[in-house]
Amino acid sequence: MPLPTDDVVTALTEALPGRVESEATNIAEFTVDRSGHESAGLPLIAVYPESIEEVQTVCRIASETNTPIVTRGAGTGLAGGAVAGPGEIVLSLMRMNRILKISQDNRLAVVQPGILNGALNAALQEHGMWWAPDPASKDISTVGGNVAMNAGGLLCAKYGVTREAVLALKVVLGDGRLIEVGHRTVKGVTGYDLCALMIGSEGTLGVIVECTLKLQPLVVGETVTLGAYFERLEDAAAGAAAITRDGLVPAIMELVDLRTLEALDDFFGESISRGSDAYLLVQCDGPDSHATAARVAELLTMPGSIVETTTDPVESARLVNIRRNAFPALEAKGTLLIEDIAVPRDQTVAAFSAIREIEAKYDVIIATSCHAGDGNLHPTFVFQGEEVPVHIWEAASEVFALALKLGGTLSGEHGIGLLKRRWLKDELGQDQFDLQRQIKAVFDPQGLLNPGKVF
Amino acid sequence: MPLPTDDVVTALTEALPGRVESEATNIAEFTVDRSGHESAGLPLIAVYPESIEEVQTVCRIASETNTPIVTRGAGTGLAGGAVAGPGEIVLSLMRMNRILKISQDNRLAVVQPGILNGALNAALQEHGMWWAPDPASKDISTVGGNVAMNAGGLLCAKYGVTREAVLALKVVLGDGRLIEVGHRTVKGVTGYDLCALMIGSEGTLGVIVECTLKLQPLVVGETVTLGAYFERLEDAAAGAAAITRDGLVPAIMELVDLRTLEALDDFFGESISRGSDAYLLVQCDGPDSHATAARVAELLTMPGSIVETTTDPVESARLVNIRRNAFPALEAKGTLLIEDIAVPRDQTVAAFSAIREIEAKYDVIIATSCHAGDGNLHPTFVFQGEEVPVHIWEAASEVFALALKLGGTLSGEHGIGLLKRRWLKDELGQDQFDLQRQIKAVFDPQGLLNPGKVF
Incomplete structure (x- = not known):
């Protein structure tokens, strides 16, 4: 059944005047992120909601018209997770970028998802606090994006990953309903931890519209x-x-x-x-x-x-x-495919050594930096041209297999997105893979939230 | 359809010789925990598996015969979460109590679920490390129980809750399949965080049979x-x-x-x-x-x-x-109903003051201690007799409503179990409550894992 795309565009335009954009030149940026991957063509339309209610409106219209939604922050992802293509609505949260509350007494901040990590930390500093997640992209990536990816960074061995720095989230489901998951308190054990489930879910379970963040006093x-x-x-x-x-x-x-x-x-x-x-x-x-x-x-x-x-x-x-x-x-040398495996710390040398062998076997250049405190390696393939050559994907595939063989993981902090989907089942196993897909179906029975990503 | 209980007992006895117990005097302890709640009668049988394979056998037999399983550690819970009754199999993990690995290089330990928290920490000390979860019960409660409840304790404001101290879990599903969730690495973002979902799930999603724990160097x-x-x-x-x-x-x-x-x-x-x-x-x-x-x-x-x-x-x-x-x-004064609300830290005084009013209104005694670093209060009702009187439940109900009104939660660290089920929906809201039940159904479609608990 072809989607009634004209209806969707009309409905969004009428429901949210001043919030939509469908000029090709203005939405072309949404076909890419920082992974180098480009979608097959332009998305239908981009919507820039300014409130939770407006996000709910977008989701309701999408649900009624069976139209996919790609939620998007600053587009700094490295796995193609926020890339949008034909027939899809881009839901940009960049206008929802306010700090709603900073509490020293509760050591928390409540923010909209579109605020930049660096801007938040600049504001927190005068209150004697900081938010620990520290991805390399922090000056250009959003808090909502950090949460959706469970972002890592340089400080994780000491200060933890994003999951440990989020108390609660407001989430709009695919059909427009709003739920609140997590707790504003340090502790809370009422039912399943849907807040942790949402963190790192890459836009596939719901739209994160408000974040209650756990802060730390300045060091x-x-x-x-x-x-x-x-x-x-x-x-x-x-x-x-x-x-x-x-x-x-x-x-x-x-x-x-x-x-x-x-x-x-x-x-x-x-x-x-x-x-x-x-x-x-x-x-x-x-x-x-x-x-x-x-x-x-x-x-x-x-x-x-x-x-x-x-x-x-x-x-x-x-x-x-x-x-x-x-x-x-490295970028001065050519185009990069930045990979992101993690291994148990005592396997770091083994990983470097095997990467050298893969480099020789495929006659490629792999430059690797490593968060040595937590075993997260970024083997970075350097090549000429725009498209990732087949033999580089083959070499990358061996790098992923290596990570799993050493007891590690396909992705320490960049996520699965589009680029690592084909290897996910190797890590999870069929049973867990099936459970994860069933969880996706519980939250998003229509399959409209970031379809084709992760799984 | 009545359960073929004789068949279940026979099947377990034959499949797991030396691992079963059905003498009334030896299984009576499983009808209670430390909450004061007592089940309606004796469970069918208790099984003490000594390996993952034996746990899988128990689950397979339970699944084939449609028999409920109550997984049990040391029985120190305060919410009735591990209480077993008629027609139920008690799956005790107390014989699976070994430390399988301690790695200073990776700052992790791999343990079976039945090891006591205190015993683990005693063993870790000589390796210069510790596991941070610190419930008051740590000398008598198991690591598996701590994980299943997302245990808190005195140290959480500084050192975090159990969720932050677990890297990976092996889990046997209700039908006997084994899955591995989480990562052995500090970072890992491959799909949904089912490890966090399992932590605090109170035995309703699967049986935790092995825990990879994140350790810290001694302070x-x-x-x-x-x-x-x-x-x-x-x-x-x-x-x-x-x-x-x-x-x-x-x-x-x-x-x-x-x-x-x-x-x-x-x-x-x-x-x-x-x-x-x-x-x-x-x-x-x-x-x-x-x-x-x-x-x-x-x-x-x-x-x-x-x-x-x-x-x-x-x-x-x-x-x-x-x-x-x-x-x-307080126990010297009478029987206790120990409650466990948490509020944002700046609402602590308001909570104490409202508790005084509830005390006067219902003419009850409520003694309260509080983890003041994280806003977790334990309003403790002191009364005479065995059964919790109706007016004390009414007063407790007002305490829970108070917690929600102040932006807090029904349970900071004790869980929902049996005792707080009737208030869970008030906190989660109908939409999230339904999502949680659907997640339960994904993991346990037969509804055999700790039925009647949490929801």
Whole structure:
């Protein structure tokens, strides 16, 4: 049955004047995200609701006309999860970007989903608090997007993932009904944890329209930054493992491999790598930052390593930026397919070593940086041209199989979206895969919310 | 259709020799937990599987014969969630109590569900780690039970609830199939978070047969304990609020009211209360414990307050035991109905004050202690006799309505079980209640797992 697309566009336009956009030039951006994937064509229409009621109206019209909805934040996703195509409504939450409440007494904030993570944290700072989720995209990605993806980042080993930083959500279901899941309290055990279920569901279960966020007081103490250069990647990984085994909890622990260092040297036209094969960035915060940093330096000092420790902001920024510039430096070399596996921390070296073998086998370039505190690796394929070549997908497929073989996961923080659907069942197994699809059907029996994503 | 109960008992006995028990004197304990609720009669049989395969066998036989299963740990629940009655199989996991793996490199432990929380932590200590969930029952409750209830405790404001301390679970479904949910890695975003869904599901979605737990390194620094006595409860609550507002994060912050102090004075035959109307216990740990404690003392010092600060273990234990003896002291006064609401922290005083009004209205005794760091109150009804009198349920019902009115929840950490079913819909709303029941049906289409509980 063909969709009555004219009716949908008319109904949305009439119901929500000033909130719709269907000019091709203005909706073309919704056919892509930051994954490199592009949909088959333009979506039907984009709607920019400004209230929960308007989101409900969109969902009601979509439900009545059986029209798919792709909910969208800032479009910074790396897995194609927010890409929209023909016949689909784009539900942009970018105009719902207000902070509704900040409470120091309850250590929480209530926000609309379209606010940028960085903007929220700027506002929270004057209240002496922060929201811990720290994806690399934080200055350009929305809180709602972070929640929908269960975003990770650099700080997770110490400060947790997004799931641990959300208390409650208001969610509009596919048919327009509004539910509130979770609790405004720190504790709450009434029935199933639908709030946690919603976090990371990639727009497939409902539209997140309001977020009650768990905040933390600003970290006290002076931050100490260490940059360590190693002759061998194995030594850097062994150093990171020793830090974890010793019971230390740095805020940041990032490992950068030789391929990435080579790109950085070229990018800056100077020896960023200092001739080393691996670089480990460690940042220690909190009241014991100096004691922790001293012990970290001790553990990283070994034959062939150079360890720099600083509290100077400029020098610290230089050490941090070696890691932060990894992707810009690689982008200067070609198009990137940024992958996102996670393995148990003690399998990190095995993962790096197997990635080297896959690189040789497929004659590809894989530059890898790694959140060494939590075993989340970003093997990044560098290639020429727009489309991901078949042999790179084949190599990526081996990387995913490797992650599962080592007891890890297909995706640490980027999600499944479109790009990893074909491997999801390998990780979940048929039984869990079926359960997940049945849960999807409970929330969205018409199958209109972000169809074709995840499963 | 009557159940072929003889067939079930015969099938289980034949399939699992040495694992079953049906003598009345040996299964009578399963008709109660610590809630005071007693089921209508003896269950059919109790099974004590010793492996995952044996759990699967129990579930298969139950499924084939359409017989309900009540999964059971140590039976320390306070909401009737593990109480079994006529026609039901008790699936005791107490023999599955081994630690399968402890990894410092990955900061995780893999355990069977029947291990006691306290026993696990004793074993972890020599590896320099601990598992943070800290219910008051920790020495007598199982890890599996803690997970099934999403247990809380004293440390949650700083160290989180059980959900934040579980990485992955193996779960046997009602029909005997085994699934693995969650990730062994710190991060993982492949599909819906069924691990979080299982945590706190009170035995209604599956049987948790193996737990991969997220551990923390042992806390460094000297622990500082403060005991503060106040002329008015409002002052104690204001002190606790000031501590939170100031950005401090004590490990423990417990508020004890006048009714409880009176019971403690009687219990010990001396003036534990020192004539005060409220007592606040604060414990600061970690590298900044002394600085935090000094600031806490400053904030609690006000007209009419007495603040004691100590690092001496004996003196510290004395201050802690004032709180720890609250329930034993109250039990000496009569039978207890221990309730468990949570409210946003800034509503704590309002909650205490309204509880006083309910107490007067129904002419009952309600002694309340409160996890002041997270707004979780335990209004405890003290009465004579075994059965909870009707007017006490009526008063309790007003307490639950109060929690919802203040933006809080029916249950911070004890769960719904049997005792709070009738109020669950008030909190969730009809739409979410229906979604939760549909999720139950996805996992347990025959409705055999802990029937009649939660919903």
